[in-house]
Amino acid sequence: MFTTSLFPQSSPSKVNEYLSDDLSLTFGLLREHPKVYWIWNHRRWCLENIPDGPSEEDIDGWRNATWKKELFVVEKMLEADARNFHAWNYRRYILATMTSPPPPKSELAYTTRKIESNFSNFSAWHQRSKVLLTLWESGELDRAKSIEEDFELVRNAMYTDPDDQSVWIYHAWLIGEGNDVPRLQFEITSIQELLDEQPDSKWCMESLVRYKRLLVTKHAATVGNEAVRSLVDGCLELLEKLRAIDPPRRRRYEEIAEGIKSSR
Amino acid sequence: MSASQLLIPLHVQYIKSLGENKDDLVYHLTAHLRMNAVYWGLTALCAMGHKDALDRDEMIEYVMSCWDEEAGGFGAHPDHDPHLLPTLSAIQILTIHDSQDKLNIPKVTKFILSLQQPSGVFAGDQWGEIDTRFLYSAVNALSLIGQLHLLDVEKTVGYIKKCKNFDGGFGAVAGAESHAAQVWVCTAALAILDRLDVIDQDTLAWWLAERQLPNGGFNGRPQKLEDVCYSYWVLSSLSILRKLSWIDSEKLIPFVLSAQDTENGGIADRPGDLADVFHTVFGIVGLSLLGYPGLVDIDPVYCMPADLVASKGLRKDWEALPRRNS
Numbered sequence: 001m002f003t004t005s006l007f008p009q010s011s012p013s014k015v016n017e018y019l020s021d022d023l024s025l026t027f028g029l030l031r032e033h034p035k036v037y038w039i040w041n042h043r044r045w046c047l048e049n050i051p052d053g054p055s056e057e058d059i060d061g062w063r064n065a066t067w068k069k070e071l072f073v074v075e076k077m078l079e080a081d082a083r084n085f086h087a088w089n090y091r092r093y094i095l096a097t098m099t100s101p102p103p104p105k106s107e108l109a110y111t112t113r114k115i116e117s118n119f120s121n122f123s124a125w126h127q128r129s130k131v132l133l134t135l136w137e138s139g140e141l142d143r144a145k146s147i148e149e150d151f152e153l154v155r156n157a158m159y160t161d162p163d164d165q166s167v168w169i170y171h172a173w174l175i176g177e178g179n180d181v182p183r184l185q186f187e188i189t190s191i192q193e194l195l196d197e198q199p200d201s202k203w204c205m206e207s208l209v210r211y212k213r214l215l216v217t218k219h220a221a222t223v224g225n226e227a228v229r230s231l232v233d234g235c236l237e238l239l240e241k242l243r244a245i246d247p248p249r250r251r252r253y254e255e256i257a258e259g260i261k262s263s264r
Numbered sequence: 265m266s267a268s269q270l271l272i273p274l275h276v277q278y279i280k281s282l283g284e285n286k287d288d289l290v291y292h293l294t295a296h297l298r299m300n301a302v303y304w305g306l307t308a309l310c311a312m313g314h315k316d317a318l319d320r321d322e323m324i325e326y327v328m329s330c331w332d333e334e335a336g337g338f339g340a341h342p343d344h345d346p347h348l349l350p351t352l353s354a355i356q357i358l359t360i361h362d363s364q365d366k367l368n369i370p371k372v373t374k375f376i377l378s379l380q381q382p383s384g385v386f387a388g389d390q391w392g393e394i395d396t397r398f399l400y401s402a403v404n405a406l407s408l409i410g411q412l413h414l415l416d417v418e419k420t421v422g423y424i425k426k427c428k429n430f431d432g433g434f435g436a437v438a439g440a441e442s443h444a445a446q447v448w449v450c451t452a453a454l455a456i457l458d459r460l461d462v463i464d465q466d467t468l469a470w471w472l473a474e475r476q477l478p479n480g481g482f483n484g485r486p487q488k489l490e491d492v493c494y495s496y497w498v499l500s501s502l503s504i505l506r507k508l509s510w511i512d513s514e515k516l517i518p519f520v521l522s523a524q525d526t527e528n529g530g531i532a533d534r535p536g537d538l539a540d541v542f543h544t545v546f547g548i549v550g551l552s553l554l555g556y557p558g559l560v561d562i563d564p565v566y567c568m569p570a571d572l573v574a575s576k577g578l579r580k581d582w583e584a585l586p587r588r589n590s
Contacts, residue, residue: 037393041391041393045391083485083487083488085435085436085440085441085443085485088440088441089435089436089437089439089440092439092440096439120486120487122441122485122486122487123441123485126429126430126431126441126442127441129429129430130439164487165474165486165487166486166487169430169431169471169486170430172467173430173431247512248473248476248511248512248515249473249474249476249510249511249512251509251510252469252470252473252507252509252510255510
């Protein structure tokens with residue numbers, strides 16, 4: 001209706017007004033139905049149709065003002081439900097299409113705040129992984145140094161709730177292919193300390209197996225034969241325990257153990 | 265009736281009743297999903313071995329009444345704008361009923377291909393909403409009608425790669441968080457395109473196996489609630505990766521069965537909620553992948569009867585659990 005009947009007859013400032021009104025109206029709907037695809041899509045459509053203005057000197061003025069408002073809206077939505085993926089997708093869309101977006105480091109700080117207020121917010125960990133990749137690629141952050149800092153953040157989360165898989169999946173990503181031997185050894189020691197405190201922690205055991213295997217498969221020559229033997233024995237012992245405490249996934253642990261035995 | 269087994273006759277009855285209550289408000293509220301719902305109902309019936317419980321000719325007539333000759337696609341309901349989701353459903357229904365001769369294949373192929381964006385993803389329709397679900401719909405549909413050779417595979421796979429996340433999973437668009445349903449559409453699309461090498465299979469299968477919760481049900485993302493439909497998204501993906509043994513089917517089966525409506529038939533998202541055809545089909549085809557007795561094999565790549573897919577020469581290297589006798 002807007003495109004066919006209203007827009008062609010309206011001045012740019014009227015169009016801007018219609019669209020702003022529509023965004024305010026659909027904000028009410030959004031609070032009631034935060035997971036309805038079309039409401040979110042309609043907001044995108046409104047944004048994309050904001051006209052140039054208010055003046056030739058400031059053609060992005062209306063757009064900047066509206067985009068800023070939308071960033072505020074999406075933050076409100078994420079305060080109400082920190083895992084709403086529509087809101088997160090919309091947030092990424094806003095940040096990617098703003099004419100003058102906030103610096104990526106401020107998005108990193110946003111994920112830090114979200115994570116620190118709830119370590120189980122996997123959506124925020126996910127967003128963090130994306131922002132970090134951007135910052136590393138652009139050179140705005142030094143990869144090694146920022147990974148170092150993230151290991152600290154993750155360590156706090158691990159100690160707060162060792163059963164929270166969000167943190168451990170993120171930790172596995174920070175370790176990556178495991179090319180850094182001292183880092184692997186340091187993390188193994190530190191997770192072992194946590195396991196000593198929490199002897200039934202599935203995620204401590206899972207991660208220890210993962211990182212010990214990386215040492216064995218990628219760094220056998222560096223760590224030496226004796227260490228490899230003890231790492232392998234350690235893995236098999238942990239996998240045996242995992243089988244017992246996490247029976248739904250026992251076949252996975254068995255397969256990993258079989259793989260280790262056959263390559264011994 | 266007890267919910268300790270799958271109530272096949274009751275669910276068949278439930279699906280038959282869905283098309284009959286056209287005065288029902290829900291019928292009108294769900295018009296935008298009608299074609300999908302017909303496909304879901306038919307697939308559930310196929311999985312239960314009751315393909316003929318809904319009238320074949322009437323269904324084909326309905327499907328063809330949603331065809332938009334000008335655009336070359338199918339709408340969700342007569343006079344609705346054409347969209348990729350109902351277009352795939354229509355093609356699946358016609359394929360199941362051996363009626364692809366009703367299709368104007370060059371035209372529908374053109375419609376599907378016209379929705380591919382420069383990034384490689386597909387829009388659902390002319391309004392431009394993009395999602396890996398639409399990409400899968402396009403790949404599946406083109407494959408079923410034998411027109412996959414017209415697709416720019418590198419470009420399509422390129423977009424899926426952009427959706428890959430640190431946990432091995434995939435999201436709805438580039439940058440989006442992994443979600444079990446999006447993992448399935450991306451994994452199944454890659455399987456059709458013979459590009460499973462894109463997937464970090466151990467990491468993804470690990471993430472998928474961790475979707476199972478202590479009550480046996482599956483969630484779609486970490487730290488979220490269980491839902492019957494996620495069992496299908498997770499099971500089908502694991503089946504394509506040949507890792508179905510990494511979850512506990514003995515715990516999942518009772519969870520799905522407990523979400524049955526033992527009075528009126530149908531399956532809900534979780535026990536105690538209202539049943540609908542969406543959760544009914546994905547509950548049943550999930551059970552089929554687990555070898556539940558009395559069900560027909562369903563292909564996890566196309567979500568259609570496995571024999572039919574195989575007869576078209578489209579079977580991929582997936583693995584379900586063996587069918588049990590009782």
